[in-house]
Amino acid sequence: MGLRETILSKSIYVFHLSSGSCNNCDIEILDCLTPRYDLERFGITLVGSIRHADVLLCTGSTNRLTVPIIKKLYEEMPKPAFVVAFGACGSSRGLFKDSYNTGQPLDEIIPVDAYIPGCPPKPEAIIGGLMKLIGKIKEKNKGK
Amino acid sequence: MSHKAHVPIGPYHPLQEEPEFYKLVVDGEKVVDVDVRIGYNHRGIEKISESKNFDQSIFIVERICGICSSSHPIACVQAIEDIADIPVPERALYIRSINQELERIHSHLLWLGLAGHFLGYNTVFMWAWKYRELICDIMETVTGNRQNYAMHKVGGVRRDIEREHVSYILTRLDEFLKQLDMLKGAVLDDPVIHARLKGVGVLTKEAAIDYATLGPVARASGVDIDVRRDHPYAAYDKIKWNVITREEGDVFAKTVVRILEMYESASIIRQCLDKMPQGPIDSNPKDIPAGEGIGLAEAPRGECFHYIKSDGTNSPTRHKIRAPTYMNFPTFKETVIGETISDATIILAGIDPCYCCTERMLIVDTKDKIFMNVEELIRLSQEATARIKEKMGIK
Numbered sequence: 301m302g303l304r305e306t307i308l309s310k311s312i313y314v315f316h317l318s319s320g321s322c323n324n325c326d327i328e329i330l331d332c333l334t335p336r337y338d339l340e341r342f343g344i345t346l347v348g349s350i351r352h353a354d355v356l357l358c359t360g361s362t363n364r365l366t367v368p369i370i371k372k373l374y375e376e377m378p379k380p381a382f383v384v385a386f387g388a389c390g391s392s393r394g395l396f397k398d399s400y401n402t403g404q405p406l407d408e409i410i411p412v413d414a415y416i417p418g419c420p421p422k423p424e425a426i427i428g429g430l431m432k433l434i435g436k437i438k439e440k441n442k443g444k
Numbered sequence: 445m446s447h448k449a450h451v452p453i454g455p456y457h458p459l460q461e462e463p464e465f466y467k468l469v470v471d472g473e474k475v476v477d478v479d480v481r482i483g484y485n486h487r488g489i490e491k492i493s494e495s496k497n498f499d500q501s502i503f504i505v506e507r508i509c510g511i512c513s514s515s516h517p518i519a520c521v522q523a524i525e526d527i528a529d530i531p532v533p534e535r536a537l538y539i540r541s542i543n544q545e546l547e548r549i550h551s552h553l554l555w556l557g558l559a560g561h562f563l564g565y566n567t568v569f570m571w572a573w574k575y576r577e578l579i580c581d582i583m584e585t586v587t588g589n590r591q592n593y594a595m596h597k598v599g600g601v602r603r604d605i606e607r608e609h610v611s612y613i614l615t616r617l618d619e620f621l622k623q624l625d626m627l628k629g630a631v632l633d634d635p636v637i638h639a640r641l642k643g644v645g646v647l648t649k650e651a652a653i654d655y656a657t658l659g660p661v662a663r664a665s666g667v668d669i670d671v672r673r674d675h676p677y678a679a680y681d682k683i684k685w686n687v688i689t690r691e692e693g694d695v696f697a698k699t700v701v702r703i704l705e706m707y708e709s710a711s712i713i714r715q716c717l718d719k720m721p722q723g724p725i726d727s728n729p730k731d732i733p734a735g736e737g738i739g740l741a742e743a744p745r746g747e748c749f750h751y752i753k754s755d756g757t758n759s760p761t762r763h764k765i766r767a768p769t770y771m772n773f774p775t776f777k778e779t780v781i782g783e784t785i786s787d788a789t790i791i792l793a794g795i796d797p798c799y800c801c802t803e804r805m806l807i808v809d810t811k812d813k814i815f816m817n818v819e820e821l822i823r824l825s826q827e828a829t830a831r832i833k834e835k836m837g838i839k
Contacts, residue, residue, distance in 0.1 A: 320485045324510030324591040327554065334557075334573035363486060395507055398495065399488040420510070420591050 305441040311343035315353035321360025324420040325387040337423040361389040361396040362403035374410040388419040473784045493763040514547040515743035517596040519750040526737025530729045536600035538720040540678040545709040550579045551744035552702040564826030575623045600726030641696035645779040645791035658768045659746025664701045665693035671742040683715040695794040786824040
């Protein structure tokens with residue numbers, strides 16, 4: 301495992317993007333950083349700029365205005381980059397798939413590495429999902 | 445020479461059904477103008493609702509806003525009940541009130557935490573969100589979910605409050621009130637918070653009436669308006685409680701109103717649990733006739749309005765929603781002009797527009813190509829607090 305991946309699996313910097321969600325997922329993400337769940341003990345923290353991020357956490361069904369933003373943000377991310385589709389809307393567009401303003405599903409816009417389903421996912425599920433992602437990063441780079 | 449820069453806030457505001465894009469024009473430190481554009485988070489909820497049947501549309505409106513996921517369904521089911529004059533069992537009315545007040549406490553705490561964060565008081569942020577977990581625990585016990593409660597249906601509620609849960613709710617509420625006393629003291633007696641919030645972003649009573657503001661924003665400016673009292677629904681006319689108002693209209697008054705409202709909410713929950721009669725929780729309505737109806741509910745941010753028109757089939761032909769932030773947001777223009785850019789974050793937060801808006805702030809100085817993101821804006825705000833602390837000799 302290369303140095304980069306070793307460091308990456310120890311301290312994941314997450315950029316949180318709301319591509320048209322109802323904000324429940326966003327509340328639960330913030331909730332994970334507060335005392336009861338405290339994701340920072342795993343070295344996971346939210347960052348304000350996409351250029352500092354290792355993981356793009358994307359909540360909400362996409363829409364016509366946010367699809368280009370998602371593409372642009374993914375291109376701007378330093379690689380190796382990972383994408384997590386968050387919540388029912390992020391994973392499958394959920395209730396909003398019939399709407400006239402909803403875009404393609406997230407995994408057709410950019411490659412997605414992990415899905416955290418739920419409406420909204422409970423903080424335990426979020427922690428579980430991110431731990432699985434760390435496992436995946438380690439697994440992917442085992443031979444290197 | 446004046447040096448004007450544009451500060452875009454947005455572009456999309458992911459937390460509300462009305463996403464906003466604000467462009468502040470700043471001259472040095474002073475905000476001189478503000479421009480609004482909307483439409484980034486449009487999901488077509490009204491149209492989706494018209495393609496679903498009456499039972500399904502309640503789940504759609506629940507997902508308009510994550511924080512108001514009890515107010516919107518209550519307003520929606522009341523609109524449908526209004527069409528058909530559906531009776532609601534008394535026990536269900538009390539359960540609706542309990543659900544609504546729990547939501548109010550959780551929303552106000554969430555707001556208090558974020559306001560603390562914007563001021564550089566991360567302790568307040570962590571405390572408020574820690575104590576919010578107690579309310580989330582009660583929510584999970586009562587409804588089965590931490591968010592998106594799926595509690596309301598036409599003619600009643602989906603889940604009953606079990607007898608054994610009542611004592612659990614009361615102990616948790618006591619525990620919470622003890623912490624809230626401490627939090628209230630920490631926030632309202634702090635000289636720095638006084639210096640930082642008093643006289644900032646003042647919305648006069650006349651302006652509050654002219655902008656037709658709602659909820660805590662109006663009540664902090666001396667407009668005595670509350671749907672729960674003026675147009676009683678659920679069990680609010682059967683219990684005693686007070687509408688909290690303040691005259692000052694600044695961000696501090698808005699904070700006081702929200703904190704004191706949490707005490708009222710806790711008292712309402714207690715009275716509801718005490719007075720709640722036994723009996724059915726659902727009247728099992730069958731058909732919705734043709735007609736139109738309105739439903740009102742006092743969401744944590746103000747009045748939430750739903751209009752539903754039915755043609756006798758099982759789905760609405762028109763579903764119109766007006767959420768409180770739609771009315772409260774324009775007051776940002778009234779309050780922010782003339783203030784400094786370091787106060788802009790807290791003034792915007794004072795309206796309680798949900799935080800993601802401010803998290804996506806970005807300053808683009810077109811002349812000097814200066815880029816500032818939300819962290820720098822928060823840093824500016826936190827530095828202002830530090831300066832005040834230094835002046836007061838507080839470490």
